[in-house]
Amino acid sequence: MSELIELSAAEAAAKVRAREIDPAELFDAYRDRAAADRLNAFTWVADSAPDSEPSAEAPLAGVPLAVKDLFCTEGVPSQAGSRILEGYLPPYTATVVSKLLSAGAPLLGKTNQDEFAMGSSNENSAFGPVLNPWDRGRVPGGSSGGSAAAVAAGLAPWAIGTDTGGSIRQPAALCGIVGLKPTYGACSRYGMIAFASSLDQAGPLTRDVTDAALLFSQMVGRDHRDSTSLAFPGPTELPRAEDLRGISLGVPEELVTGAQDGTGIEPGVRESFEATLRIAEGLGASVHPCRLPHAPHALSAYYLIAPAEASANLARFDGVRYGLRIDGDADLETMYSHTRAAGFGPEVKRRIMLGTYALSSGYYDAYYGTALKVRTKISEDFRTAFADFDFVVTPTSPWTAFELGAKTDDPLAMYLNDFCTVPMPLAGIPAISIPSGLSDGLPVGFQLAGPAFSEGKLLDAAYALERAIGFDGSEVRR
Amino acid sequence: MSGGGGERGAAGNEIAAGYEPVIGLEIHVQLKTQTKMFCGCPLSFGDPPNIHTCPVCLGLPGALPVVNARAVQYAIMIGLALDSEIAPRSLFHRKNYFYPDSPKGYQISQYDVPLCSGGRLGDVRIHRVHLEEDAAKLIHVGASGRIHGSDRSVVDFNRCGTPLVEIVTEPDLHSPEQAHEWLTLLRTTLRQLGVSDVNMAEGSLRCDANVSVRPVGATELGTKTELKNMNSFRFLEQGVHKEIERQVTLLERGAPVVQETLHFDPVSGQLTALRSKEEAHDYRYFPEPDLVPLLATEEMISVAAEQVPELPADRARRLELELGLSAGSARDLAFRRELADYFEAALAVADAGQAVAVELSKWIPQLVERIGSDADPAASRVSPAALATLVTMVTAREVSRDAAREVLTRLVAEGGDPREIVEREGLGALSADDGDGLPAIVDEAISADPDAAAKVRAGNDKAIGPLVGYVMRQTKGRADGGEIRRLILERVGQP
Numbered sequence: 025m026s027e028l029i030e031l032s033a034a035e036a037a038a039k040v041r042a043r044e045i046d047p048a049e050l051f052d053a054y055r056d057r058a059a060a061d062r063l064n065a066f067t068w069v070a071d072s073a074p075d076s077e078p079s080a081e082a083p084l085a086g087v088p089l090a091v092k093d094l095f096c097t098e099g100v101p102s103q104a105g106s107r108i109l110e111g112y113l114p115p116y117t118a119t120v121v122s123k124l125l126s127a128g129a130p131l132l133g134k135t136n137q138d139e140f141a142m143g144s145s146n147e148n149s150a151f152g153p154v155l156n157p158w159d160r161g162r163v164p165g166g167s168s169g170g171s172a173a174a175v176a177a178g179l180a181p182w183a184i185g186t187d188t189g190g191s192i193r194q195p196a197a198l199c200g201i202v203g204l205k206p207t208y209g210a211c212s213r214y215g216m217i218a219f220a221s222s223l224d225q226a227g228p229l230t231r232d233v234t235d236a237a238l239l240f241s242q243m244v245g246r247d248h249r250d251s252t253s254l255a256f257p258g259p260t261e262l263p264r265a266e267d268l269r270g271i272s273l274g275v276p277e278e279l280v281t282g283a284q285d286g287t288g289i290e291p292g293v294r295e296s297f298e299a300t301l302r303i304a305e306g307l308g309a310s311v312h313p314c315r316l317p318h319a320p321h322a323l324s325a326y327y328l329i330a331p332a333e334a335s336a337n338l339a340r341f342d343g344v345r346y347g348l349r350i351d352g353d354a355d356l357e358t359m360y361s362h363t364r365a366a367g368f369g370p371e372v373k374r375r376i377m378l379g380t381y382a383l384s385s386g387y388y389d390a391y392y393g394t395a396l397k398v399r400t401k402i403s404e405d406f407r408t409a410f411a412d413f414d415f416v417v418t419p420t421s422p423w424t425a426f427e428l429g430a431k432t433d434d435p436l437a438m439y440l441n442d443f444c445t446v447p448m449p450l451a452g453i454p455a456i457s458i459p460s461g462l463s464d465g466l467p468v469g470f471q472l473a474g475p476a477f478s479e480g481k482l483l484d485a486a487y488a489l490e491r492a493i494g495f496d497g498s499e500v501r502r
Numbered sequence: 503m504s505g506g507g508g509e510r511g512a513a514g515n516e517i518a519a520g521y522e523p524v525i526g527l528e529i530h531v532q533l534k535t536q537t538k539m540f541c542g543c544p545l546s547f548g549d550p551p552n553i554h555t556c557p558v559c560l561g562l563p564g565a566l567p568v569v570n571a572r573a574v575q576y577a578i579m580i581g582l583a584l585d586s587e588i589a590p591r592s593l594f595h596r597k598n599y600f601y602p603d604s605p606k607g608y609q610i611s612q613y614d615v616p617l618c619s620g621g622r623l624g625d626v627r628i629h630r631v632h633l634e635e636d637a638a639k640l641i642h643v644g645a646s647g648r649i650h651g652s653d654r655s656v657v658d659f660n661r662c663g664t665p666l667v668e669i670v671t672e673p674d675l676h677s678p679e680q681a682h683e684w685l686t687l688l689r690t691t692l693r694q695l696g697v698s699d700v701n702m703a704e705g706s707l708r709c710d711a712n713v714s715v716r717p718v719g720a721t722e723l724g725t726k727t728e729l730k731n732m733n734s735f736r737f738l739e740q741g742v743h744k745e746i747e748r749q750v751t752l753l754e755r756g757a758p759v760v761q762e763t764l765h766f767d768p769v770s771g772q773l774t775a776l777r778s779k780e781e782a783h784d785y786r787y788f789p790e791p792d793l794v795p796l797l798a799t800e801e802m803i804s805v806a807a808e809q810v811p812e813l814p815a816d817r818a819r820r821l822e823l824e825l826g827l828s829a830g831s832a833r834d835l836a837f838r839r840e841l842a843d844y845f846e847a848a849l850a851v852a853d854a855g856q857a858v859a860v861e862l863s864k865w866i867p868q869l870v871e872r873i874g875s876d877a878d879p880a881a882s883r884v885s886p887a888a889l890a891t892l893v894t895m896v897t898a899r900e901v902s903r904d905a906a907r908e909v910l911t912r913l914v915a916e917g918g919d920p921r922e923i924v925e926r927e928g929l930g931a932l933s934a935d936d937g938d939g940l941p942a943i944v945d946e947a948i949s950a951d952p953d954a955a956a957k958v959r960a961g962n963d964k965a966i967g968p969l970v971g972y973v974m975r976q977t978k979g980r981a982d983g984g985e986i987r988r989l990i991l992e993r994v995g996q997p
Contacts (some may be wrong), residue, residue: 096564109563116557118564213792215564221791250566251793333791336596339607340561344657360600383598383786392788 028053029501033181033235034262037085047086048073051130054088058133058179063155063164065174067093068101069133082128083242089129090180092171093137095121095226096215100131104217105139105149105167108341108348108367118215119247120184120226127242132180135170139369140338141191141219143167144441147432148371155428156199157500158466162425165195165441171229172199178501182230182239186216188223189326190420190445193457196229197420197469200459200497202236202486203229205445207476208452209254212247218337220330221252223449231497233458233487237262240479257477263487268307271485273472274314274413275301279444281313289422292463297419300460300470303492304417309485314409314416318401322447325402327439328382328395329450334372335379341367374435403451410475415485418444420457420469448473456486459495467497521715521753523746524723525681526629526673529688530666531698532636532706533576538663539635540567540610547704551641551658559663561605566792569594573665574617576697577633578798578806580667581618583691583813584628588798592617592632594790599783602657603637610635611668613787617796624687624815627672633796638662667697673712673723678742682735685709690814690837702734709738713745715753724749725759730776732766741766744773817842825849825859834867841866844879848886854894862893868907872914883917884910892920904979905929932981940973940981944989947972959994966990 028050031039039045051073058069073088080086096102096114103109117125125131138148146154146169154169156162157177164173168185172195175183185192187205196203204227211226218224228239241260247253275281280289280297289297301311343349343363350362368376382391409416421441431438448455453476460470470489474482537544541558557565581588595613612632621628638659642652669688675681689700689707699706709732714724729745732738744766749759763776812820818836821827827835835842845866852858866879869889873882880886892909895901901909901924909923924930932940947969948955957965966987973986 096562102563104563112563114557114562114564116562213564214566217563218792249568251568252791332788336598336606336608336786336788339598339600340563340605342600342602342607344602345560345605346562356602380786383788385784385786388786388788 026502029057029178030498031181032231033087034232034238036087036181037083037238040085040087041080043080047080050086051088051132054132054180058090058174061174061179063157063160063173063177063179064152065135065154065164065170065177065179066090066133067103067105067136067151067170070131074130079128084124084127084129084238086128086130087181088132089124090132090135090171090174090183091121092168092183092185093134094141094186094217094219095134095184096217097121097131097134101134102217103151104141105137105151106341106367106369106372107150108363109217109346110150110348112347114215116215119212119249120243121215123245124184124239124242129239129242133174135168135174135180135183135185137170137185138167138191139372140217140334141167141186141188141224142334142371142375144190144194144438145426145428145431146170146195147428148369150369153428156425158200159425162427162466163198165198165421165425167191167195168203168229169195172196172201172203175199175229175231176201176497176500182228182235184226184239184243185229186219186224186226187445187449188219188225188330189449190442192227192229193445193455193469193471194421194441196457197459197471198425198467200462200467200495200500201229201231202233202456202458202490203227203469204236204240204456204479204483205448205454206240206244206479207454208449209252210256210454210477210479211243212245212250212253214247214249218333220333221337222333223326223330225449233263233456233483233490236456237483237487240483258480260480263483265484265488268304268309268485268488271304271309271415272413273301273304273309273311274409274416275311276314276316276319276409276416276418278316278319279418279447289419290424290463293419293422293424293468296461296463296468297470300489300493301417304489307488307492312413314413316402316405316409316416316447318398318405319447321398322402322450323439323443325395325398326442326446326450327378328391329399331375331379332382332392332395333379335376335383338368338372338376343367371435399450402447406447406451406453406473406475415472415474415482417473418471420444420471424463424466424468444471452476454479454482456482458486458490458493459497460493461495467495520718521746521750522718522720523676523678523742524673524714524716524726525675525677525742526712526726527669527671527675527681527685528710528712529669529671529685530708531580531669531692531700533573533665533667534696534698534706535570535572535576535665537570537572539570539573539633539665540663543663545664546660547706549660551656551660554660555662559605560659561607567610567790569793569796570665573633574796574798575802575806575809576665576695577617577631577667578803579695579697579810580669580692581621581631582803582807582810583695584618584621584623584631584669586618586621586628586631588618588803589615590798591615592796592798594633594793594796595787596790598786601637602655603640603662605638605659605662609637610790610793617798623691624684626674626684629670629672631667631669634666634668636661636664636666673714673726678739678746681711681742682739685735685738687814687837690839694811694813694839695809696811705733708733711738711742711745713742713749714759715746715749724753725761727759727761728763729773730763730765732768734768737766737768740768740771741773744771748773814839821863825856825863827860827863831863831867835863840878840880841870844886847880848890848893851887852890852894854897858890858893858897861897862890865889865893865910868910869914872911882914884913885917888913888918888920895920895924899982899985900924900931901929902931902980902982904974905931908979929980931985932977940977940985941989941993943973943976943981944969944986944993946976948990948993955994958990
């Protein structure tokens with residue numbers, strides 16, 4: 025049994041294909057572990073594998089998949105971590121999920137998350153916080169904390185999550201796994217419960233870079249149901265790079281070296297980051313400082329744009345058609361306000377208020393309009409940087425996993441988690457986080473960001489680095 | 503003048519003496535596409551509730567809109583028909599408001615960069631034309647059928663997401679009658695485009711009016727109010743009339759007009775305030791992030807242009823300029839496509855060709871009067887060829903106009919060939935060549951009223967009336983009035 029769990033998803037798929045392991049047995053091994061979850065990583069676990077045995081020839085060969093609760097799955101609770109959607113059973117399945125199911129990955133369970141993906145610690149879930157498998161007194165990161173914790177703890181071979189401002193990469197970093205935020209438009213958003221439509225992207229959370237590449241290869245593609253999706257250029261192959269010769273890495277001063285109060289990178293994180301840069305150089309990469317002059321404003325722009333879009337995206341949760349409804353016999357206004365007051369958590373309410381304010385007549389130009397201009401500047405900064413560098417690299421999170429409750433009273437401190445991860449989604453570009461080592465026994469993430477649709481190259485570089493780093497996360501899977 | 507009823511512009515404003523009403527219209531047109539604006543559900547009217555729905559038009563979590571290409575084509579056709587500029591790149595926005603008829607909590611609409619800008623139809627300038635989606639329908643269950651006093655309200659999402667084009671005019675209308683007439687032209691134009699059913703009773707054409715008044719000669723606009731729910735041409739006219747009256751009364755009393763939205767109740771004829779400017783929604787428009795900008799390519803525009811037929815205003819101009827019809831009858835024909843089509847079909851088969859066009863145009867109203875004003879003459883027993891023959895006979899003086907009217911009545915009742923009817927019924931024109939026919943009756947008239955004959959002989963033309971009347975009575979209208987006059991003058995020997 026435990027040997028099964030020790031296989032990476034790609035290894036397990038290969039063994040299923042070679043008929044060395046039975047996919048039903050593989051499913052049951054993970055199902056039992058997910059059902060016994062002590063991390064609160066799952067909000068729903070499948071009773072059994074789907075009736076139709078996955079074809080061994082299918083690309084994902086029966087390796088079960090954990091899915092963030094933000095994705096709609098037909099007939100299976102899809103609650104987005106919110107009381108307002110408690111027990112909601114969608115009548116359809118998100119495009120990305122149905123692509124993965126038909127590529128041969130059966131649905132193992134739905135994973136816990138910050139409510140509507142709003143959070144960096146998973147403490148904003150209506151279904152309770154997720155615990156970090158490296159230290160159960162600490163947060164797993166968020167918002168895809170359930171997916172990250174489940175993969176790190178070996179409760180799932182792999183998982184998908186969503187990233188709006190860092191929601192895949194930051195929990196991947198805090199849990200010691202790999203997380204990829206693809207280029208905006210690479211994966212369909214159809215069926216993904218929207219937080220901030222112009223930023224949301226689905227992506228894999230996996231034990232290693234090869235698994236990420238394999239899962240990602242089955243997620244991409246133009247979907248006629250999502251007007252913002254694009255055909256992924258070229259085939260997505262598994263990474264093979266042995267070294268980083270000819271690769272140039274830019275270290276943005278504004279995000280890494282300019283340590284301001286509060287945004288400062290923890291010494292242990294900085295140490296691991298610097299060590300990884302030396303490893304990269306050892307693999308043949310050149311490492312130089314680079315500039316992203318507007319990056320320090322990314323967080324401010326993000327916390328206007330994302331809440332603005334969220335304020336409209338969450339308006340549909342009104343108690344009229346589905347989900348929670350309070351005082352249905354009262355007048356309309358009362359029903360609306362009681363339903364939303366009871367259904368949404370404090371962070372969601374805070375962001376709806378922020379976003380509503382930012383879009384209000386008389387404030388639009390000063391807030392939302394200015395944020396859009398900053399966003400354009402940030403895209404230009406990256407374009408300029410990529411003229412000289414293949415990738416921009418930063419620590420994924422300024423900190424390792426912090427203690428539960430440590431930042432819940434200080435939203436601004438919580439938002440600073442995303443300091444290094446927010447600029448990329450604003451520019452729509454892909455970024456990956458890989459484990460670079462431990463600091464005081466807690467994992468540290470190393471982030472690489474590349475130009476739009478550079479995922480192939482990005483995964484290759486991450487793969488070469490991963491092999492050289494040799495991070496071992498097996499202790500938390502026991 | 504190519505439509506839009508300018509000559510009636512100032513009519514009907516006795517209530518507003520000294521004031522000039524200024525009216526702009528906002529018209530919502532449901533497009534007649536196969537499917538909804540942003541999803542694949544079919545359009546419907548009158549079906550059982552909530553059978554044409556899907557995750558997208560129900561606003562289920564995670565669902566995303568996709569623009570209906572046919573709706574875009576129809577909107578471009580409307581833009582072209584209204585002489586608008588088609589924007590190569592336009593945007594969809596979210597218009598945020600909470601109401602159960604709006605399942606997403608926002609309507610997807612175009613805001614600062616609409617698909618079509620500017621333009622003109624008849625006398626009225628077009629401000630803009632844009633695409634959006636229709637709301638769901640609320641049904642208030644209970645005795646009253648209205649929101650007040652109902653037991654509960656339920657929502658039917660069949661209509662939700664139906665493609666809508668909103669047409670906004672400049673404030674170029676100046677009377678309720680002119681508004682009515684212009685809206686008729688717009689409806690005819692849209693019907694001719696084939697892009698909508700344009701049925702006000704079924705809601706596929708809806709009209710709001712912005713109304714203000716100002717002292718005659720003033721250049722600044724007065725404070726406007728917005729009138730909603732005028733779901734018939736008559737209600738539009740009544741509602742606007744009522745509002746002009748109300749505003750003038752206020753101004754006469756020295757009281758200000760307050761900017762507000764008013765609801766017209768056609769039953770009571772009353773206007774009730776829905777909300778004032780202070781209560782106006784802040785819709786918090788922002789660009790719809792689920793859609794990419796709408797790019798109207800040259801190819802899309804030329805494909806749409808090929809679908810635009812000759813439009814009423816152009817047709818009226820052609821009938822007037824090429825066929826010599828009066829402006830009024832050219833418009834009366836062109837603004838009802840079936841009449842113009844019938845007219846042109848008859849003209850095409852008339853032996854005398856275009857020479858009879860003016861006469862023929864006068865006979866279409868005669869036909870309409872006999873078959874009912876809403877009927878399509880093409881569906882009547884009178885073929886275009888039959889009418890053409892009859893009109894040719896009139897112009898050739900083979901039949902008098904009075905007799906021809908009788909023939910037309912028979913044609914409407916039983917169909918057939920007008921020549922045969924004239925023959926069978928002996929309705930052929932009596933003329934001077936008829937030997938002892940018409941000349942004999944004229945002589946009879948002169949001897950029956952020698953006084954009149956003497957006056958005519960002395961040069962008093964007015965005295966000819968009784969003599970003509972006598973002949974007409976005797977011939978039962980079969981003789982042509984002009985011919986009778988000529989004969990009388992000849993017989994009495996007027997110099």
